[in-house]
Amino acid sequence: MTASRTPKIRVDHLGKTYGDKEAFTDLSFDVAEGEIVSIVGPSGCGKTTLLRCVVGLTTPTQGSVSINGQRVLEPIEGVAMVFQHFGLFPWKTVAANVAYGLTVQGVSRRESASKVAELIGLVGLQGFEKAYPHQLSGGMQQRAGLARALAIEPTVLAMDEPFASLDAQTRDVLQLEVLRIWEARPTAMMFVTHSIDEAVLMGDRVVILTGHPSRIFDIVDVDLPRPRNRATVNTDRFRMVRDYVWNAIMKEGHRVVGDPETAARPAPSSH
Amino acid sequence: MKDTTRSAGAPQATPAVGSASAPPPSAEPAPRAWYRRPLVVRVVAGLLILAIWQIVVELWAQDYVARPTGVIRVIPSVLTEKLFLSDIVTTLTAVVEGLAIAVVIGTAIGLVVGRLPDAQRVLGMYVNGVYALPIIAVVPLLTVWFGYTPKARLAVIVLEATLPVVYNVAEGARAVPRTYLDVTRIHRAPWWRVWFGVALPASTPYVLAGIDLAIGRALIGAVVAEFIAALDGLGYYILFNVNSFHEDRAIVALVVLALSAIVLRALVNVVVRRGFSWYWLA
Numbered sequence: 001m002t003a004s005r006t007p008k009i010r011v012d013h014l015g016k017t018y019g020d021k022e023a024f025t026d027l028s029f030d031v032a033e034g035e036i037v038s039i040v041g042p043s044g045c046g047k048t049t050l051l052r053c054v055v056g057l058t059t060p061t062q063g064s065v066s067i068n069g070q071r072v073l074e075p076i077e078g079v080a081m082v083f084q085h086f087g088l089f090p091w092k093t094v095a096a097n098v099a100y101g102l103t104v105q106g107v108s109r110r111e112s113a114s115k116v117a118e119l120i121g122l123v124g125l126q127g128f129e130k131a132y133p134h135q136l137s138g139g140m141q142q143r144a145g146l147a148r149a150l151a152i153e154p155t156v157l158a159m160d161e162p163f164a165s166l167d168a169q170t171r172d173v174l175q176l177e178v179l180r181i182w183e184a185r186p187t188a189m190m191f192v193t194h195s196i197d198e199a200v201l202m203g204d205r206v207v208i209l210t211g212h213p214s215r216i217f218d219i220v221d222v223d224l225p226r227p228r229n230r231a232t233v234n235t236d237r238f239r240m241v242r243d244y245v246w247n248a249i250m251k252e253g254h255r256v257v258g259d260p261e262t263a264a265r266p267a268p269s270s271h
Numbered sequence: 272m273k274d275t276t277r278s279a280g281a282p283q284a285t286p287a288v289g290s291a292s293a294p295p296p297s298a299e300p301a302p303r304a305w306y307r308r309p310l311v312v313r314v315v316a317g318l319l320i321l322a323i324w325q326i327v328v329e330l331w332a333q334d335y336v337a338r339p340t341g342v343i344r345v346i347p348s349v350l351t352e353k354l355f356l357s358d359i360v361t362t363l364t365a366v367v368e369g370l371a372i373a374v375v376i377g378t379a380i381g382l383v384v385g386r387l388p389d390a391q392r393v394l395g396m397y398v399n400g401v402y403a404l405p406i407i408a409v410v411p412l413l414t415v416w417f418g419y420t421p422k423a424r425l426a427v428i429v430l431e432a433t434l435p436v437v438y439n440v441a442e443g444a445r446a447v448p449r450t451y452l453d454v455t456r457i458h459r460a461p462w463w464r465v466w467f468g469v470a471l472p473a474s475t476p477y478v479l480a481g482i483d484l485a486i487g488r489a490l491i492g493a494v495v496a497e498f499i500a501a502l503d504g505l506g507y508y509i510l511f512n513v514n515s516f517h518e519d520r521a522i523v524a525l526v527v528l529a530l531s532a533i534v535l536r537a538l539v540n541v542v543v544r545r546g547f548s549w550y551w552l553a
Contacts, residue, residue: 055457057453057456057457075456075457075458075459076459077459079457080457081453081454081457083450083453083454085448085450086450087450087451087453087454089451089454089469089472089473091472091473091475100454100458101458104455104458104459104460104461104464152458
């Protein structure tokens with residue numbers, strides 16, 4: 001397959017207004033095939049709303065979103081999502097939940113069985129196929145949510161603060177797990193988070209949202225080698241990018257070094 | 272993968288190593304005093320209530336007021352009376368029939384009212400009105416339409432039992448967590464998968480609550496219908512025996528009525544809890 005010049009996701013001057021309250025305005029960026037773009041900003045900056053506009057769950061009031069060149073007005077084929085609160089159906093087993101996307105497409109249980117088994121193995125839930133969500137920990141439920149998203153072989157993966165409901169240790173573990181799983185089948189991914197460290201660790205580029213209404217402050221190239229690991233967060237490059245993003249978002253008094261105007265914007269490194 | 276899983280079994284006791292305060296392993300727990308055993312306490316409390324009833328009536332009430340000793344004396348003859356036994360069957364069969372119809376109709380209406388906000392706005396007022404009606408006022412009308420027949424009783428039961436189911440199913444359908452609906456929308460699931468595959472299972476706890484309420488109202492409806500339409504059944508048995516000064520027999524029937532309510536509700540609980548592990552669709 002030839003590499004296409006058309007970006008997987010194109011966000012074009014996107015804006016969303018609720019009544020007389022403008023959530024965000026004039027957002028424009030692309031996500032290329034096989035790229036992870038993190039979206040980070042202060043609480044309430046509309047990043048989840050942005051993600052919902054991209055996948056078609058919410059309709060923007062200005063601008064447009066295109067996936068594979070096709071305008072997104074409602075959920076389309078090939079777009080999968082992982083939710084902050086997992087969204088597993090409690091009356092279905094793990095296997096049935098993972099198979100849900102295929103079931104809706106009309107794939108019989110026999111046909112989907114092998115794909116479901118493969119994905120359950122990939123996310124590390126072997127042995128829990130017949131368990132119910134309430135019997136699993138939060139981290140395991142989110143693994144199942146990821147498996148469900150991957151089952152439909154999406155071309156675009158949307159992650160809405162997927163680790164926000166998990167404890168810190170599980171969160172750290174799952175960050176690298178998701179990256180490991182993503183390496184197996186790199187998919188264009190939009191990763192929304194309020195953790196700056198997480199945004200830098202996960203993403204190839206970081207979209208920084210600030211202001212009222214939110215606008216794109218900057219889009220930074222993370223430029224760290226893959227596969228990433230726990231040691232990555234201790235590298236100078238990581239710290240440099242993270243500090244830049246932090247300063248951009250935080251108000252005076254919380255900034256790390258000076259302010260965004262004077263602190264150096266991380267140039268693409270030699271990697 | 273080193274995720275910690277929630278263990279399904281009980282936590283294991285950690286042995287106290289060389290601790291002076293640990294009880295010697297061979298000692299048995301001391302037998303609990305009678306007042307610490309729940310079953311014994313309940314039985315004692317029940318006997319106490321009966322004793323108080325007996326004493327109060329003996330000392331201060333008229334001769335014809337029923338007392339526990341009188342009731343207990345007639346229990347054997349009532350429980351073997353053919354009429355009594357057939358009355359139980361008649362009434363309970365009608366209640367179960369009516370409940371089944373009510374659950375089906377109620378769930379259907381409840382789903383519609385819950386998922387279509389317009390239906391809510393239009394029908395809500397009427398549903399509230401009928402729900403608030405005292406059934407005793409409606410029964411005479413129903414006996415005119417259905418005659419003094421068991422059909423009238425069934426109609427009353429269905430009317431009384433449907434509304435709590437509608438209310439609770441509507442509440443459940445309305446309260447489907449947004450994330451579930453997001454999942455169905457992302458996967459572009461058709462409407463029937465959303466209604467029957469998600470909204471219905473998600474409202475199962477609400478359906479259970481609705482049926483619970485419906486059982487109570489169904490029994491009331493059955494008894495009231497029997498009173499007013501003079502239909503053979505447990506309710507009429509009670510009325511008849513009270514009117515012919517056989518209160519003791521009536522009280523036995525009353526107790527049986529109360530027990531059937533308890534048993535029905537317990538049965539529903541068991542059946543619907545099992546139902547949680549069924550899939551509704553795929």
